[in-house]
Amino acid sequence: MKQVIATAPKELTIVDVPKPELAAGEILVQTLVAGVCGSDLHAIQGLHPFVPLPYKPGHEVVGIIREIAPDVDGFSIGDRITVEPDLPCWDCKNCKNGNENLCERLQFFGCGYPQSGMSEFWTLSARRAHKVPDSFTDEAASLIEPLSTPIHAMKLASLGSKDLSGKTVVILGCGTIGLLTLVAAKYFNAKTIVMTDLLPNKRERALRLGADAVLDAGLAGVVDDVRALLGDSADVVFDCVALQPTVNQAIALADKGGTVVIVGVPEKDVSVPLPIIQDHQIRIQGSATYLPSDFKDAITLLGSGALDVKEFVTAVFPWEQTQEAFESALLGDQVKVLIRFS
Ligand SMILES: [Zn+2]
Numbered sequence: 001m002k003q004v005i006a007t008a009p010k011e012l013t014i015v016d017v018p019k020p021e022l023a024a025g026e027i028l029v030q031t032l033v034a035g036v037c038g039s040d041l042h043a044i045q046g047l048h049p050f051v052p053l054p055y056k057p058g059h060e061v062v063g064i065i066r067e068i069a070p071d072v073d074g075f076s077i078g079d080r081i082t083v084e085p086d087l088p089c090w091d092c093k094n095c096k097n098g099n100e101n102l103c104e105r106l107q108f109f110g111c112g113y114p115q116s117g118m119s120e121f122w123t124l125s126a127r128r129a130h131k132v133p134d135s136f137t138d139e140a141a142s143l144i145e146p147l148s149t150p151i152h153a154m155k156l157a158s159l160g161s162k163d164l165s166g167k168t169v170v171i172l173g174c175g176t177i178g179l180l181t182l183v184a185a186k187y188f189n190a191k192t193i194v195m196t197d198l199l200p201n202k203r204e205r206a207l208r209l210g211a212d213a214v215l216d217a218g219l220a221g222v223v224d225d226v227r228a229l230l231g232d233s234a235d236v237v238f239d240c241v242a243l244q245p246t247v248n249q250a251i252a253l254a255d256k257g258g259t260v261v262i263v264g265v266p267e268k269d270v271s272v273p274l275p276i277i278q279d280h281q282i283r284i285q286g287s288a289t290y291l292p293s294d295f296k297d298a299i300t301l302l303g304s305g306a307l308d309v310k311e312f313v314t315a316v317f318p319w320e321q322t323q324e325a326f327e328s329a330l331l332g333d334q335v336k337v338l339i340r341f342s
Pocket residue numbers: 037038039059060146
């Protein structure tokens with residue numbers, strides 16, 4: 001079968017490898033589509049803090065079950081599924097507490113793991129598969145995993161209430177995760193949502209998708225301008241960029257008493273004004289992937305029609321053009337690039 005490997009910075013190779021063998025508890029899946037994630041773009045450039053090159057990409061994946069181990073219940077051959085790609089040990093403190101995204105021995109399908117979704121076939125624990133409703137297109141189904149990330153962040157921001165009613169929200173970054181965060185924040189009833197980005201075309205898309213206002217992240221007075229639009233400090237700032245300038249802005253916007261949620265994957269350390277964070281009681285909240293309940297909420301949100309799939313899946317390439325697909329995604333003018341395998 002064909003398998004995509006990121007071998008050197010910005011270089012993808014397609015190799016022939018044996019089809020994987022089914023183990024106990026597993027399903028064997030044939031890929032329909034796999035999405036190119038922001039974390040893949042970091043990793044293929046050698047910029048991901050935890051995924052060194054070479055690696056086998058593909059964790060946003062939709063496929064058809066072709067084989068099922070005898071001990072697996074709840075799935076049938078031919079079911080269309082998507083994958084919750086974190087692979088926990090199920091045995092550590094966090095796994096036992098239902099926080100398997102924070103597993104002490106976490107592996108991640110498609111991120112430094114021997115198998116990956118940008119392959120014709122792969123095997124995976126059936127515990128990590130989620131059935132896709134028949135009414136969903138493959139394109140819509142490919143958004144379940146990326147949408148689960150901001151849904152998890154919403155729950156952390158709202159301390160589990162899933163309700164942002166009356167809250168002012170700022171989202172830094174109008175890329176894929178920023179826009180999905182916008183959709184999720186609207187779904188959870190945020191009162192006002194202001195977004196920033198350096199690029200005008202990304203800001204325009206955010207406005208089209210329902211942001212109340214958008215501002216140029218590069219303007220010197222952007223923090224004051226956002227605060228003026230909100231009429232106050234921000235209750236929650238979602239930093240979907242996570243570089244020093246956006247972290248500075250996020251903390252200034254949340255000052256006083258607000259919450260900063262780090263949603264984007266930071267490339268490196270930043271410094272923070274710790275005296276301000278302490279004295280002004282600012283909460284800095286990391287948000288790491290998702291849990292099964294977030295996948296269920298993502299499926300419900302997508303099923304409600306609250307997300308316009310065409311605004312998100314902006315390009316689909318056949319697997320033979322994987323290199324072109326990644327190059328297109330790297331240019332930054334696509335929202336979600338998919339690669340179709342079958
Ligand atoms: Zn992803």
